[in-house]
Amino acid sequence: MNSLxxxxxxxxxxxxxxxxxxxxxxxxxxxxxxxxxxxxxxxxAYTQQLYLAYYQTCDRCQVNRYLLCINNTCQCLPHTYWNGYMCLNEGYDGASCQNDEWCRTNKNLTCSSSYLCGEFVH
Structure with a gap:
């Protein structure tokens, strides 16, 4: 029952x-x-078809455990990010990334210049 x-x-x-x-x-x-x-x-199991309602109006994701209504649009759940096709888990220390959204910011992880999640001094 818990979508997280x-x-x-x-x-x-x-x-x-x-x-x-x-x-x-x-x-x-x-x-x-x-x-x-x-x-x-x-x-x-996660597939792109589960996210067809992404960024559409909330009536499209009322009964959807994969998307959450935020600011009147269907968006990714906490600790996940949109990769252009589906919501993926934010990465932990050492995970590959393209930007900070891909890393667990609630664990103070950011994306380094070498495209890895970790605790870095900026």
Missing amino acids: CRTFDYDTLSKRCRLFEGEITTGQVNRSASIPPTSRVSSI
């Missing part, structure tokens, strides 16, 4: 489900003692 949740893991033994904001491509899933072998990781 894009990835989840589910433990078939304990029936515990955890939700995560990042796409499955945001990072790596690290197996540890806290993640039992009965756990399954998956995510929502």
